[in-house]
């Protein structure tokens with residue numbers, strides 16, 4: 137047991153911080169404020185990730201046989217904290233290094249690996265994740281976009297929605313229905329976004345430019361070789377690939393940094409002397425540190441070789457509480473920062489607002505805790 | 518960074534488990550609100566469990582583990598302040614150890630009685646101590662709080678001696694850790710008790726626990742309890758006053774939210790003295806008012822976290 141970072145971990149964090157400072161432009165916070173999928177951020181992310189790759193910092197947590205350094209889960213978390221805390225200069229490419237790359241390595245055909253891995257490891261590949269549909273959000277297994285196999289090709293028809301980064305993505309990691317069974321009727325296709333028949337429409341949002349989209353698939357034809365794994369294997373594959381994603385983005389870290397900045401701004405204006413303000417700030421800080429502690433406890437288990445279990449859902453909900461408290465504090469006490477006064481605080485607000493929705497709603501996390509951690513008798517179906 | 522308990526911690530918890538085993542259920546029948554247990558208390562003292570923080574390999578983390586486990590029992594024994602604050606007061610300090618803020622001495626104090634050790638925290642970072650003389654503390658047997666509560670006379674309180682050798686910052690940190698550790702154990706026990714009830718009790722032809730309105734609140738209380746456990750352990754391990762204040766704040770916030778729900782979900786059963794729930798909830802209620810309650814706790818934390826911004 138040790139609640140301090142060791143010298144090596146601290147040095148690693150310093151290296152990452154240093155790298156970020158040297159490799160983002162001076163007006164970075166302004167750029168990050170345009171949104172995680174904006175054209176400007178995406179463009180910069182290609183340069184940033186290529187530079188990260190050159191320094192061997194793009195995927196240090198990958199196993200050595202995949203070209204990584206086999207760094208432990210703490211290093212992955214430190215990397216994620218520093219990146220997210222800086223407005224995620226990796227843009228969409230954080231997904232590549234966290235799960236798309238490792239999934240391709242494990243399940244991809246030789247041809248798929250040859251085609252898709254080099255741009256990922258070179259830091260120059262934008263992917264989007266085509267899971268959600270208008271009729272399939274929390275109930276993802278009800279998805280209907282269909283792919284019919286005929287003469288060695290799949291013909292895809294249907295619609296996806298809320299797809300991040302779709303406007304600028306090179307490739308889509310697409311879930312399609314190839315059979316009637318709820319879960320084992322779903323397959324994965326790796327679809328180049330310039331394939332004829334795909335229409336992408338941006339959905340203007342609070343989060344910023346270029347973040348969420350609708351995607352329409354009208355008789356889109358891809359070769360059968362575009363399928364990842366077997367037909368019907370999608371659920372098993374995403375269960376494996378997203379296993380270590382269950383803790384989610386280290387939102388508590390940006391939330392706490394944002395809170396500290398907000399307090400400093402209030403202090404500068406002599407506006408933090410009031411007890412009512414101090415109380416709310418401390419409440420938000422306590423929720424940030426509670427979430428951090430719950431998440432570190434799970435990472436610690438991972439570092440000892442244990443798989444991430446349903447406790448991750450509890451940690452995710454703790455993170456949602458932290459995000460909410462920080463956002464509410466800022467709305468109430470620094471309303472100007474939702475305008476142009478402080479881009480960093482605004483960026484936090486725009487990204488934090490989705491904490492309880494994207495990649496599994498807060499209530500879904502609570503359902504998981506109730507059923508799989510507290511083992512309450514199941515709800516009737 | 519490593520949150521895993523060491524083999525020493527596991528051995529400690531195993532030994533403690535053996536000790537508390539005979540004390541895990543409350544006696545049936547009419548029992549006082551403040552249900553103590555001298556046998557349990559003696560066993561904890563004899564086994565050295567309340568001195569665990571003095572052992573370098575255990576320190577405050579050891580105290581956290583002991584206090585959290587003991588708090589899950591239906592019996593109220595003063596373990597928290599003895600384990601956390603006791604080591605600062607020298608060998609052979611008279612128990613129970615009680616801690617209160619100087620401006621709150623006119624309120625009853627948990628476990629206070631004649632001959633106890635009372636540590637008084639002032640708001641300048643200093644402290645004084647008092648061992649109330651015979652006849653100067655009045656017990657309040659009518660109290661609903663499931664702790665023995667004692668009120669010290671104003672004259673006696675005025676006799677407290679300044680204790681310049683005690684570091685007020687360290688004292689407050691330990692008192693906060695004691696509070697957070699105890700609250701964690703109480704929350705865990707009350708949650709478990711509530712889960713058992715709603716999983717068995719059927720209405721509308723199904724267990725109450727199958728209704729999402731209850732499931733989500735129980736899950737949220739679990740999220741609070743589990744994060745509080747790790748946060749308190751981390752604050753204890755770091756020995757950081759700011760983190761300890763945040764843990765105490767999270768404890769008081771969570772206790773306030775949870776106790777209402779616990780009683781709600783037990784319906785009328787939770788009102789009875791036959792069911793043990795009140796032992797934990799009315800201790801949690803007492804803790805929500807400790808050291809001035811959430812508001813003051815939050816201000817303490819804010820001043821530790823952001824001294825510069827607070828100064829203006």
Ligand SMILES: Cc1cc2nc3c(=O)[nH]c(=O)nc-3n(C[C@H](O)[C@H](O)[C@H](O)COP(=O)(O)OP(=O)(O)OC[C@H]3O[C@@H](n4cnc5c(N)ncnc54)[C@H](O)[C@@H]3O)c2cc1C
Nearest residue numbers: 265266267268273274298299300490493494495496497499
């Ligand atoms: C910024 C952002 C980016 C996203 N990026 C992507 C992406 O790249 N790719 C992709 O595929 N998807 C993406 N999503 C979609 C995301 O996965 C879904 O929003 C999410 O799964 C919830 O689905 P939904 O929005 O349809 O909400 P719904 O399923 O309609 O649910 C709405 C609300 O109802 C409640 N609810 C739902 N089910 C239950 C239940 N069982 N019990 C109790 N309450 C319930 C919850 O409060 C929930 O928030 C993104 C979403 C956001 C906000």
